Amino acid sequence: MEELLNDSIIEMVNDGILSMRGINNLIFIKSFIDRVASKKFIDKEAVMNLEKKYGVRPNIITWGDYFQTQMATTLHVLSDDEFDRAVDTLKFDIIASYTIFSEKDRSFFEWVELTYMTIMNHKEADFTPDEEEIIHLRILMDYYENVGIVNNFTESEMYWFAGFQEAQAQ
Known part of the structure; x- marks a missing residue:
């Protein structure tokens, strides 16, 4: 059985560091990410090798x-409202990542990477809004590629995402 909360944060729960709302958000984010991820953070073979070598299974296996x-x-130091916003931001970015990259060909990925590298190699601070957008696009691309995001989004998640897009357009 897969645990709702990772063993790594059980002590934080037991010590009362996380609010019930925060715990619910953490349960949501784990189930959300695991549902839309086609890749593991650590593949099965690596998990078995680590367990064999150290006699213990790693705590962090899935995205x-x-x-x-x-x-x-x-983020445990944030208020519940701020934590909610952080969870919503990650949820939005994961859905946006799929929406942006799922139907793009390899040349778009290469353009994002090249543009990102050009920005990072020639600038140290004070990015323009366009440069910040490329930097964020690279983060979304990394999510898409590394997590292997697939369209296992619920209808309500897509409705929520569309509502954010409409609000931004106005």
Whole structure:
């Protein structure tokens, strides 16, 4: 059985560091990411090798595990409202990543990578809005490729996403 909360953050739960709302958000983000990810954070063979070598199975195996523990350990200091926004941002970015990259050919991926590298190699600070957009596009591309995002989004998630897009357009 797959756990709702990664073992890495159980101590935070037991110590009362995370609110119930935060815990619910963390459960959501793990199940959401695991549902739309076609790749594991660590593949089965690597898990078996690590377990054989060290006698213990790694705690973080799926991308859901990764995002859940990252959010718990880095964002636990936020208010519940701020934590909600962080979860919504990640959810939006994951759906946007699929929406943007799923039907693009390899040349678009290469253009994003080349443009990103050009920006990063020639600038240290004060990015223009266009440069910030490319940097964000590269993050979305990394999500798409590394997590292997597939269209297992629910109808309500897509409706929520469309609502955000409409609000931004106005």
